[in-house]
Each structure stands twice: as structure tokens, then as C-alpha cells.
Amino acid sequence: MKLLVSMFLTFAKIGAFSFGGGYAMIPLMKKEVVSLHGWLTIQEMIDIIAISQMTPGPIAINLATFVGYKIADFPGALAATVGVITPSLIIITVIARFFFKFQNESKMQWVLGGIRPVVVALVAFAALVIGNTALHDVKGYLITAIAFIAVFIFKIHPILVIISSGILGIMLY
Template identity: 50%
Template sequence: MELLNLFLSFLKIGAFTFGGGYAMIPLIEKEAVEIHGWLTTKEFIDILAVVEMTPGPIAINSATFLGYKVGGVLGSVLATTAVVLPSIIVIILIAHFLWKFKNSPYVDWAFKGIRPVVLGLIVSASISVAKNAFIDFKSVIIGGVLFYLISFKKLHPILAIILAGVAGVLVY
């Protein structure tokens, strides 16, 4: 039954989220932490950190990691399949109808309406992660310095991850 819940949860996440992995994070957190209790909030943040450092799409990596935690290798396969299945179906349908509707103003308007929702989901995920990642003043300082270095000094994200790890070891 747990594997079916895992499959249906990630199928729902894959079907109702636009904007990629970052937009899926709040939905994954809700399913994994709040609804099913597969993870604690701390475990979710830890998995999210690993998922963001691992090559590949965030949604697929999240499904694979969480699926493995819940149901081993079979859980990984089911969760990963479920999260990509809606996209595969939609892409096949879009490819079939693309030429017929490519100049439709309705399609253009729909995508313009979806953009703010995607931004909202990404901001929601950021706030959720920040609430649990900033555990004290030292963590706020580390996060703030790295935000500044990445945003304004164009520090490479991989270097930022390494610096954050070193700072964490030194400070904590």
C-alpha cells in the first residue's frame, strides 16, 4: 500500500506542477512530511541539499531519493516513473498538436498566466527551506555571505557549496 501511495503522490506532483523541480519542492515536502510522514522536516532539508548537489533534475533526484527511503529500489523506480510520466504524456500531446495551435493567443495567454504561479511556488520553496536551514545567527550569516557572493560577485555555485561546507565545519 505504501508503494501505491508513493506512486500516486509523485504522479500527482508531476501532473500538477509547472516550472520544474524548484516549483515541485513545496508539493514534495507536503506529501513526504505532512501527509504521509515519510520524512521529518530535517530529513527533507537534508535530502534536498543532496538532491541539489547531485547532477540531474531536482524533481527526478527527489523522487529517486525519497522513493528509495520509502520502498528501496522498487520505490525509487516507481517514484521516478510517476514524477516523469505526466510530462512525457503532455510532451507527446503537445508535439501532436503543436503546429495547429502554435500561433494561438490563448496558448500564449495561458503560459503568461502560469509564470507568476511558478515564481510563487519557487518563492514558497525558498521560504520553507530558509525556515529550517537558518537555525541560528551563524547560519544566517553564512547564507547571506554566500547569497551576496553568488548574486553580485558571480561566484560559481559549486564553489559556493564547497565554501558553505567549509564554513559549516569551521563554525559548527
């Protein structure tokens, strides 16, 4: 029970501090799930991010479900997933009541003016940390380079990028 509460709270924290989409949450998820609680290894976390690109739903939900299930079976999956959702449910329901009043409030825009650049820093940091773990030979760098060209220049969809990278992995390793 203590574990379930801890998992709920950890994922609620992740939900409450996620700005700017799934990738920006990776450093926070790594800190909490890998470094502090040791619920996953960094390898497993990267694998789930890869799986997330090929399955429905946002990374945060997928990671919560996976971690919860791995640590405490179905109740764990439920506790962690509900944890990610709860902050949004509270924040948005409260704000929706004062919907238009909030719209005119520029204070949040000032705060976001500071958060937006740091979201970029979070994603860049995620790329560095995950790169450190995922890339350990020339083949890895080669796959990253090909995948980057595919997505950056040819605008290939991320699902296809991950699937093709995996197939390249099967061929090269």
C-alpha cells in the first residue's frame, strides 16, 4: 500500500510539472523513476520511450502504466496512471470554472515566457543523457545520424523512424 501511494505521488508530481509535451518530461521521469526510486534502469526507460513512439498514448501515461505494472502489477499500473492524470484533472477543472477570467491574465504568460526556453533545455538535456546511454559504438551513431536526417530533412513520421531504426538494429547487430 505504501508503495502504491508512493507511486501515485511520484507520477502526480510528474504530471503536475510537465510543460511542453512528453519529451520535456524525460529528465523529470529519469530523476524520479530511475535515480531516486530505482523502479527502472535507464535502459528500460529508453526502451519504453521507443515503445511509446509505436503505441497509442502519451509517453507519460505509457511510462506510468509500465512502471506501475512492473513494480506492483495491475494495482501499481492503476495507481501510477491515475497519478499522472490527477493534477491535470484538478488544475483544469478549477481553471475551467474561471475560464475567461484566466485568459486575460498575463501573469501566466510571463511565467511561461521563462518556462518555454527551459523546456528546450529539458529536451536537449534528455537528448544528452539518453545519448550517453544509448550510443556506445559507431553503429549507434550511424543509426542516430540516419534517423535524424530522415526526420529533419525528409520529415518522416516518428513511428516509421523508430521502426526503421529497430530494423537497422536487427541488420547491424
